[in-house]
Amino acid sequence: xxxxxxxxxxxxxxxxxxxxxxxxxxxxxxxxxxxxxxxxxxxxxxxxxxxxxxxxxxxxxxxxxxxxxxxxxxxxxxxxxxxxxxxxxxxxxxxxxxxxxxxxxxxxxxxxxxxxxxxxxxxxxxxxxxxxxxxxxxxxxxxxxxxxxxxxxxxxxxxxxxxxxxxxxxxxxxxxxxxxxxxxxxxxxxxxxxxxxxxxxxxxxxxxxxxxxxxxxxxxxxxxxxxxxxxxxxxxxxxxxxxxxxxxxxxxxxxxxxxxxxxxxxxxxxxxxxxxxxxxxxxxxxxxxxxxxxxxxxxxxxxxxxxxxxxxxxxxxxxxxxxxxxxxxxxxxxxxxxxxxxxxxxxxxxxxxxxxxxxxxxxxxxxxxxxxxxxxxxxxxxxxxxxxxxxxxxxxxxxxxxxxxxxxxxxxxxxxxxxxxxxxxxxxxxxxxxxxxxxxxxxxxxxxxxxxxxxxxxxxxxxxxxxxxxxxxxxxxxxxxxxxxxxxxxxxx
Numbered sequence: 001x002x003x004x005x006x007x008x009x010x011x012x013x014x015x016x017x018x019x020x021x022x023x024x025x026x027x028x029x030x031x032x033x034x035x036x037x038x039x040x041x042x043x044x045x046x047x048x049x050x051x052x053x054x055x056x057x058x059x060x061x062x063x064x065x066x067x068x069x070x071x072x073x074x075x076x077x078x079x080x081x082x083x084x085x086x087x088x089x090x091x092x093x094x095x096x097x098x099x100x101x102x103x104x105x106x107x108x109x110x111x112x113x114x115x116x117x118x119x120x121x122x123x124x125x126x127x128x129x130x131x132x133x134x135x136x137x138x139x140x141x142x143x144x145x146x147x148x149x150x151x152x153x154x155x156x157x158x159x160x161x162x163x164x165x166x167x168x169x170x171x172x173x174x175x176x177x178x179x180x181x182x183x184x185x186x187x188x189x190x191x192x193x194x195x196x197x198x199x200x201x202x203x204x205x206x207x208x209x210x211x212x213x214x215x216x217x218x219x220x221x222x223x224x225x226x227x228x229x230x231x232x233x234x235x236x237x238x239x240x241x242x243x244x245x246x247x248x249x250x251x252x253x254x255x256x257x258x259x260x261x262x263x264x265x266x267x268x269x270x271x272x273x274x275x276x277x278x279x280x281x282x283x284x285x286x287x288x289x290x291x292x293x294x295x296x297x298x299x300x301x302x303x304x305x306x307x308x309x310x311x312x313x314x315x316x317x318x319x320x321x322x323x324x325x326x327x328x329x330x331x332x333x334x335x336x337x338x339x340x341x342x343x344x345x346x347x348x349x350x351x352x353x354x355x356x357x358x359x360x361x362x363x364x365x366x367x368x369x370x371x372x373x374x375x376x377x378x379x380x381x382x383x384x385x386x387x388x389x390x391x392x393x394x395x396x397x398x399x400x401x402x403x404x405x406x407x408x409x410x411x412x413x414x415x416x417x418x419x420x421x422x423x424x425x426x427x428x429x430x431x432x433x434x435x436x437x438x439x440x441x442x443x444x445x446x447x448x449x450x451x452x453x454x455x456x457x458x459x460x461x462x463x464x465x466x467x468x469x470x471x472x473x474x475x476x477x478x479x480x481x482x483x484x485x486x487x488x489x490x491x492x493x
Contacts, residue, residue, distance in 0.1 A: 002028055002029050002030050003027070003028075003029040003030070003130045003131065003491070004029065004030045004032065004127055004128065004129045004130050004131075005023075005027075005029050005030070005031055005032070005129060005130065005131045005132075005133060005491075006032045006033070006034065006123075006124075006127055006129040006131070006132045006133070007019075007020050007031065007032065007033045007034070007053075007132075007133050007134070008033075008034050008036070008132065008133070008134035008135075008142060008145065009033055009034070009035050009036070009037070009045075010035070010036035010037060010135075010142075011036070011037050011038065011041060011460035011461075012135075012446065012460065013134070013135040013446075014449045014453060014469075014472075015135070015159070015442070015445055015446065015449065015480075015483070016133060016134060016135060016159070017033075017051065018472070018473050018476070018480050019133065019480060019483055019484060019487065020033070020051045020053075020133075021050050021051040021473060021480075022473075022480045022481065022483075022484040023484055023487060023488070024051060024052060026484065026488060027488065027491065029130075030054045031051065031052065031053045031054060032053055032054055032055050032056070032127050032129065033045075033053045033056045033057070034056075034057045034058075034059055034123065034145075035056060035057070035058050035059065036059040036060070036141075036142070037058070037460075038234050038238060038241075038460065038461040039233045039234050039237060039238075039461070040461050040462055040463045040464075041460070041461070041462065041463065041464045042058060043463065044463070044464040044465070044466065044469070045058075048466060048469070049466075050466065050469065050470065050473070055127075057119075057123060059119070059141070060237055060238050060239075062115060062116075062118075062119035063112055063115045063116060063119070063239060064115065065236070065237075065239065065242075066111075068111060070107070070110045070111060070114050071114060072110075074114065074117075074118070075110070075113065075114055075117065078117050078121070081151075082147065082148055082151035082152075083151060084144060084147050084148065084151065086113060086117075086144070088299055089140040089143055089144060089296075090109055090113055090140050091299070092140070092295040092296060092299040092302070093139060093140040093295075094139075094290045094291075094295060095139070095239070095240050096109060096140075097290075097295075098290050099242075099243070100252060101242065101243030101244045101248055101249075101252070102242035102243030102244075104239075104242075108239075112239055116141050116144060117144065117148075120144060120145050120148050121148065124148065124149065124152060124154070129149075129154055130154070130155065131154070131155050131156075131157055131491060132146075132149045132154055132155070132156045132157065133157050133158075133159075133487065134146070134156070134157075134158050134159070135158065135159045135160070135442075136158045136159065136160040136161075137158070137296070138292050138296075143296060146158065150173075155171070156171065156173070157170050157171045157487060157490050157491070158170070158171060158172075158173065159442065159483075160172055160442075161442050161443065162393070162433050162437050163374050163377050163393065163394060163433075164198075164201035164433065164437075165201065165441065165443060166201060166439060166440075166441050167201070167433065167434070167437040167438065167439060167440065168437060168438060168440040168441075168442050169433075169436055169437045169438075170486055170487060170490050171490060172393065172436060172437075175436045176393060176396070176436075179396050179432055180396075182428065182431075182432050182435075184424070184427060184428050184431060185431065188423055188424045188427045189423065189427055190423060191381075191383055191421075191423050194381055194423060194426050194427065194430070195381050195382065197430065198378070198381045232244075232245070232246060234461060256333055259333055260330075260333045260334060262337075263333065263334035263335070263336075263337055264330075264334060266337050266340065267325065267334060267340070267353060267354070268353070270340065270344070270351065271325060271340070271351045271352060271353040271354075272350065272351065272352050272353055272356070273352075273353040273355055273356050274356060275322060275350065275352065275356075275361065275364075277320075279319075279320055280318055280319045280320070280366050281319055281320040281321065281322045281350070281364070281365055281366065282311070282315050282319055282320070282321050282322070282365060282366060282367045282368075282369060282413070283321075283322050283324065283361050283362060283365040283367070283368045283369070283375070284308060284311055284321060284322070284323050284324070284368075284369045284370065285324050285326065285358070285368070285369075285370045285373045285375040286304060286323060286324060286325050286326050286329070287304070287326055287370070287371055287372065287373055288326055288328050288329050288331070288332055289302055289304065289332075290332050291328075293371070293372045293373065294371055294372065297371075297372050297390055297391075297392070298371045298372055298389060298390040301371050301389050301390065304371075305339060305342055305343060307371070307389070308321070308323055308343060308346065308349065309346055310406055310409060311369055311409065311413075312346050312347065312348050312349055314409040314410040314413050315348065315413055316413070316414070316417070319348075319366060320348050320349070320350055321346075321348050321349050321350070322349075322350050322352050322361065322365070323343055323349055323350070323351055323352060324352035324353075324354070324356060324358065324361060325351070325352065325353065325354040326354060326373075327354040327355070329354065330354075358375060358378070359378065359382070362375065362378055362379050362382050362384055363382055363384075365379075365384060366384070366417055367379075367384065367385050367386070367387065367413065367416055367417055368384055368385075368386045368387075369386070369387045369388075369389075370386070370387075370388055370389075371388065371389045371390060372388060372389075372390060372392050376388050376392075376394070376400055377394045377397075377400070380397060380399040380400060380421050380425075380426055381426060383421045384421070385399055385400075385401065385416040385417070385419040385421065386399065386400045386401065386416075387400075387401045387403055387409075387412055387413070387416060388400060388401070388402055388403070389402075389403055390402075394429060396429075397425050397426065397428075397429050398422065398425045399419060399421045399422070399425055399426075401415075401416050438482070438486050439482070440479065440482055440483060440486070445476060445479050448472070448475075448476055449472060449476075452468055452469075452471060452472035452475070453468055453469065453472060
């Protein structure tokens with residue numbers, strides 16, 4: 001009997017579509033696809049002949065705007081049957097939580113949720129797939145789909161980055177359970193060698209306006225004009241576009257332009273680019289609250305101001321707490337100025353500019369604290385202990401303290417300040433990641449996709465031509481072949 005493989009494809013993960021095309025030549029299986037795309041690219045996927053799918057579904061066709069009397073008994077049964085906490089997921093959805101165009105009512109959210117759950121459950125029951133292939137989920141709905149598949153015993157082969165940007169993993173959510181029994185092999189590298197390894201594997205600059213430098217305003221303007229002068233059908237068909245009429249979008253864009261500039265001027269004026277005082281300090285690295293690193297991974301720590309207050313009241317009297325802004329906050333128009341002012345009022349807290357060199361700050365710190373940020377991983381490579389506030393893909397490393405009860409934070413800080421980092425623990429993590437990953441730059445492959453298929457890097461509601469898609473698939477063939485071979489290994493195993 002042929003295997004059945006279900007692909008989840010959205011506008012930001014066309015790599016999965018390309019993967020399906022290359023896989024179909026090497027595996028005798030039936031392919032199915034769920035598309036999470038907007039109206040303009042939808043036509044391409046309805047008509048394309050590049051990949052042969054037995055059946056396709058468009059996610060937004062099954063989630064209508066109309067509000068019906070919710071069947072709470074169904075949703076409660078869904079929760080109990082699959083052990084999925086629905087409110088936990090939807091209450092951290094950025095479309096519901098940070099939407100400047102539409103305020104979703106409880107009735108709207110529950111209606112959307114019920115339609116999603118019924119669609120996912122019915123589709124999976126109809127296909128009964130052996131495998132699901134997708135990129136790591138980023139939103140509440142693909143997370144529900146992901147968790148539902150896992151609960152039904154379906155093998156989910158999710159593609160994801162590692163903390164080393166040039167390596168990717170497949171199905172790491174299952175593989176990391178083997179970490180405890182993983183055995184080291186060969187020589188344990190010195191701290192200097194491990195630091196050099198980390199430096200080579202790190203893909204981003206540690207300071208400077210990285211995010212501002214790598215996003216083209218020209219491209220954004222071009223796609224923005226295309227939006228203004230084109231049909232706007234998504235507002236009626238996609239709940240993610242509710243309230244986004246052209247006038248509202250234009251006003252918001254102009255407002256956001258000046259808001260971002262105003263906030264950045266405050267940051268440049270009031271946040272330190274270099275800390276020169278000869279004082280002991282803990283380092284907390286802020287995270288962008290509208291992103292997956294907090295929303296899905298740490299939903300109970302969305303209020304970082306309160307967390308920082310708890311850290312400040314927990315640290316030894318001879319320490320300060322340096323709080324560094326994240327450069328990526330630029331993409332979310334920076335934080336409200338009142339947030340920075342509130343942080344600055346906390347006794348013992350010093351605000352650090354996003355352009356400050358994170359590596360230098362870590363080296364001079366006594367301890368690094370973060371919710372899920374890679375700064376905590378950087379810390380142990382630099383022989384500094386770290387505390388994180390939720391499970392991460394590196395929190396299993398001794399030297400990274402996973403705090404589970406906030407009341408124990410003072411004791412945790414005290415004990416971690418005395419911790420000595422063992423290079424053997426870092427070596428084990430590095431070897432484990434290397435054994436369960438492969439050379440593949442998911443980020444750069446996605447950027448190539450944007451250049452070929454979209455008019456810019458931040459706008460996906462554009463028409464896709466088959467010629468452009470074919471060109472993209474052909475020009476990046478070597479990447480797809482590598483990706484295909486890794487998936488074949490996982491499917492065959």
